[in-house]
Amino acid sequence: MGTKYISEAIAGAGFLPEKGKIVWESPSNIALIKYWGKYGQQYPENPSLSMSLKKSVSIVELIFQKNTNKKGTVDFKFEGKENQSFKKRVDNYLQQLSGYFPFLKDLHLEINSYNTFPHSSGIASSASFMSALALCLCSLEKFSQNIFDNTFYQKASFMARLGSGSASRSVYGEYAFWGKNSGISGSSDEYAVSFTNHIPEKLQTIYDAIIIINSAPKKISSSQGHQLMQNHFYKENRLQQANTNIFRLIDAISSNNWSSMTEVIENEALSLHALMLSSCPGYILLQQQTIDTIDAIRKFRDDSGAQVCFTLDAGPNVHVLYPEEDKKQVEPFIDQKLKPLAENNHIIYDKTGDGPVLREKEKR
Numbered sequence: 046m047g048t049k050y051i052s053e054a055i056a057g058a059g060f061l062p063e064k065g066k067i068v069w070e071s072p073s074n075i076a077l078i079k080y081w082g083k084y085g086q087q088y089p090e091n092p093s094l095s096m097s098l099k100k101s102v103s104i105v106e107l108i109f110q111k112n113t114n115k116k117g118t119v120d121f122k123f124e125g126k127e128n129q130s131f132k133k134r135v136d137n138y139l140q141q142l143s144g145y146f147p148f149l150k151d152l153h154l155e156i157n158s159y160n161t162f163p164h165s166s167g168i169a170s171s172a173s174f175m176s177a178l179a180l181c182l183c184s185l186e187k188f189s190q191n192i193f194d195n196t197f198y199q200k201a202s203f204m205a206r207l208g209s210g211s212a213s214r215s216v217y218g219e220y221a222f223w224g225k226n227s228g229i230s231g232s233s234d235e236y237a238v239s240f241t242n243h244i245p246e247k248l249q250t251i252y253d254a255i256i257i258i259n260s261a262p263k264k265i266s267s268s269q270g271h272q273l274m275q276n277h278f279y280k281e282n283r284l285q286q287a288n289t290n291i292f293r294l295i296d297a298i299s300s301n302n303w304s305s306m307t308e309v310i311e312n313e314a315l316s317l318h319a320l321m322l323s324s325c326p327g328y329i330l331l332q333q334q335t336i337d338t339i340d341a342i343r344k345f346r347d348d349s350g351a352q353v354c355f356t357l358d359a360g361p362n363v364h365v366l367y368p369e370e371d372k373k374q375v376e377p378f379i380d381q382k383l384k385p386l387a388e389n390n391h392i393i394y395d396k397t398g399d400g401p402v403l404r405e406k407e408k409r
């Protein structure tokens with residue numbers, strides 16, 4: 046796919062107006078089957094399956110200008126302010142994409158990014174930000190067209206993947222699958238595909254209350270965590286586990302069997318952290334309140350019979366998942382028992398989202 050994109054790349058910016066603006070909004074996502082471990086150019090060691098969120102989104106504005114002496118340069122602002130470490134990541138990313146979008150060298154870009162979720166909420170913004178930026182670049186390349194078909198999203202997913210693996214899944218709404226698995230037709234290590242057609246109506250919206258246990262930046266980033274998988278003692282078994290869990294989860298979802306879904310989703314979350322604990326060197330991102338939250342959810346589920354389960358990102362925060370029909374029972378429990386465990390009582394009530402939205406595209 047990469048060679049095809051390079052061979053069809055547009056060399057110069059002649060097709061673009063003097064100045065213009067593109068704005069995409071793109072969601073964060075939560076993986077139910079976790080991507081953990083990568084190789085080469087951001088290829089995943091195992092396939093993953095995620096749900097895109099509705100409220101937790103990034104908005105990226107890309108303003109381009111042709112006739113300027115600042116060609117080939119980028120100004121970047123996050124939440125209206127310059128941010129050197131993000132700017133460096135954006136510069137590296139655009140550098141990496143120069144073979145796919147060679148016309149960028151003829152433009153000055155101004156990129157502004159905003160999140161609807163607080164920056165210091167512990168929610169990773171790389172998936173939402175990188176997917177929104179990739180969508181802006183793919184729209185820029187097709188400036189005079191407005192065709193948002195499968196080919197467009199596939200390319201955006203490919204480009205997003207090069208920025209951050211999980212971002213490849215955020216170009217789709219509802220559910221997305223990334224990584225080659227012979228049982229899933231169309232699946233690829235190079236881009237994610239929409240998985241929504243495999244999900245029954247009843248589960249097309251799942252609620253996700255994110256219990257913010259700690260909003261501080263993580264001691265070990267996901268990228269470092271992926272690297273530690275390279276020589277992990279359990280690597281082969283993890284690959285088998287993820288590929289088995291994919292089908293266990295698909296079976297559970299297609300039969301709308303919440304208790305089987307719970308088993309797989311919680312197994313994935315705890316296995317992710319078990320892999321961190323057993324890396325060399327091992328590390329711990331779970332906190333006491335994470336464990337207390339998990340215990341409280343499991344006790345509530347045993348006592349009430351409610352359909353509710355948890356998942357975790359590569360951090361201490363807990364995502365509490367429940368279907369529409371159990372919302373009335375689960376949300377009072379979250380308010381009474383889980384809120385006190387959250388940092389500053391901070392909970393983000395989110396749910397399955399419809400995916401990215403093009404907010405603006407105009408000539409200036």
Ligand code: DP6
Pocket residue numbers: 075076078079080081083087093169171208209210211212267268271317358359
């Ligand atoms: C635990 O996509 O953040 O959230 O590819 O290095 O940017 P990079 O990593 P990233 O890793 C996400 C890991 C995870 C699981 C998942 O989202 O599948």
